[in-house]
Structures are given as C-alpha cells and as structure tokens.
Amino acid sequence: MDDNKLLKLALDAGEIMLSSGAETHRVQDTMHRILSVNHPTGVEALAMSTFLIASVSSDTYGSLSLTRGIYNRSVNFGKICSVNEVSRAFVSGQLSLEKASMRLKEVNEASVYSPLTRIICSGVACAGFTLVLNGAIIDALAAFIFGLMIGVLLKYSRKSKLPYFFSCMIGGFIAGAGATVFHKIVPTAGVNMIIIGSIMPLLPGMTMTNSIRDIMEGHLISGTAKMVETLLIAFSIAGGVGFGITIWGS
C-alpha cells in the first residue's frame, strides 16, 4: 500500500468531515484509523478547526507528513455519515485504497436532496419552530415565507465565496425587516415569534455544541476557536436582525 496515497486518503476523509461540521474527536479518530491500516504504530493525526496534520513513519519513504487547510465550513450530516461508512469499509478491508478514494470523491460531490426540497424544508422548519415556540398560525405563515427566502440565501451563499458570517447577517436582516413589515401589514402578527422562528436555520447550534464538547474532551484550541466562531455568528445574526428592525421600525 502506497503511503503517500494513504496519507492523501486520510486527509481527504478528514477534510470532508471537518468542513461538514464533524467534531474534532471524530475527525482525528477517522484519520487515525485509516492510517493505522498500514502502520500499527508511529501514526499521528491532528485536527484543528481550520487545518489538518497527518504524519506517518513509512518504511520506504522515511518520515512522511502532510498538512491541509480547511477553508469552508458548513453543516452536512449526509457527508459525515457517508465518510464514516467509507472509512469503516476501508479499515475492515472491504474497499481497496483506490476505490475508497473514488468513493470519497463521489461523496464530496453528491447531495441527497434537490435544491427545491431544501428551500421548501427551510420554510417548513421555520414555520414549525415558530409553532413550537408558542407562535400563532399567522406567525408561522410569515415565518414560512421568510424561511423560504433564507433557504434561497443559504443555497447561494454555499456556492459564492462570501465571508461565512455575511450570510447569517443577511438572513437576520431578512427576518428582522420582513417581520416588521409583516407586522405593519397584519397588526395581529407578533414580531418576536416570526423573527425567532425564521433565524432557526441560521443559528450555530452545531458549532456551539461541538465547541463545548471539544473543550471538555481536551481539544482546547479547536474548542475555543469554535466558540469564537459561535459568538461571531450569533452576534452577526443579532446585528442583522437589529438593522432590519431599526430600518422599518418606529
């Protein structure tokens, strides 16, 4: 088994997992398992929140080490699951090295749902959370509309190279401005419930949980980095909402 290709496979798996929002422990564990197929000892796999390092002491090449920067971070459960399956199959010997790296490429490009389904589901999620948090049905309707808009926004922000907190800010602005305008058209609608429901898909719930988990598991650097990211996203959502409210408010 070629050690260079093995390292590349481990880093590919780690990159997909880390950029889809897996926790540090899981990424390190997956990389470590993949590398341990050929090397029982002398394997080191490190994952920080923005980069990966993997090193191996190879018989043919001497000490090998590769690093990779991770530049985009989003949440994608499907990719985490499929990378998990691929790495499990590779470690147990069901997949060869070449086939595993082919599968990883497929995983990285595939998406389970069509864009339209995702956008509609974003609307449904917003409306649902509004109802969960004690909103009226008219609030849920408004949240559904703004949820659709936020779904479109999320879809385009994935493709474009916008700063990661920018889409949250625009989403917050849509929720805040939309809710105040809707309140002026339909005075019975509550602004709070519409806004709280609409910002649900933007909230950094996964990053927050992962940051606290990382800190408690001893991955201090990635934990604190993720906590800063969480705070920044939360503040940018709040800033967007505040901007939206003040523009059409009063």
Add this chain to the structure above:
Amino acid sequence: MTFLTILFEAFMAFWACIAFSVVFDAPKKELVFCGLSGGISWFLYAVLTLNLNPTMATLISTAVVATFSRFASYHRQAPSTLYHIPGIMPLVPGTMVYNTMATALSGQVLETYSNILLGLKLAGAIGAGSILILALPYSFFEIIPKRQKKAKKRVKAKARP
C-alpha cells in the same frame, strides 16, 4: 389543556426537526429518528419547565436526547451527531439572541446583560448535558443490542425458507 398544547408542540417539533435535517442533508432513512429526537427533547423540556427553571430543564432534556442519540447511533450504525444536533435544535437559545438584540436596541442595559447571561447559561447547560452522556464509553450503550441481534437472526431465519 396544557398537556394537549405540549403534545401539539412536540408534534410540531418532530416535523420541524425533520425539515431541519433535510436542510442539512441528513440521509433519508434516518430522518424519522432525527425528528423523534427533536420531539422527545421539546416534550421533555416543556414538561420539565412546568416545575423547574429553564436551565435545569435544558440540562436534563439534552442529557436524555444524548442518550437517545447514542442508542440510535449504535442501532442504526451512523454517527451520533446526526441524531444529536436536530434534537438540540429546539433548545438552542435563539430566543436569547433575539431578546438580547431587542433589549439592546431599546436601551435596556440591565435586561440586555441578563439576557446574555441567560443565553450563556442555556448554552452551557446544553454542552454539559450532552457531554455527560457522550463522554461515556461506547461499550456502555451495547447493553440493549442483544435483543436487536436476536431480532436480526429471527428476520434472517424467517427470510431463508
């Protein structure tokens, strides 16, 4: 009457969490479990807040959701994060993010700080509740699976003839 409202809210949380998992690309066959974990978390939270303060209720319901996700992860052979995050989603202090903004805009300084503090408390409760369960070793959740293995064998035995 309150019980009916809670049931309705939990039902809505179930569907909202399914929709939420679709937005983040969860595999189709796991969607029901993602929704279930959301429904459980909100149901518990709503029942517990009748008597307890929100922080404690969040802590307990997150711990239960984490337990559920660990068991589901063992049975369905998928990462526990997949079930854990949708379950936590209704409890994430989004209300605090909004309230902080609203009070800060209207110049109520004390309320702003108390909202920030409450938000941090809830976030800490979510983290603590999940880590309590997620830090347990994997073998701890293999207690029940014996039943599942038997069930699989039964299915196979039925399928063969």
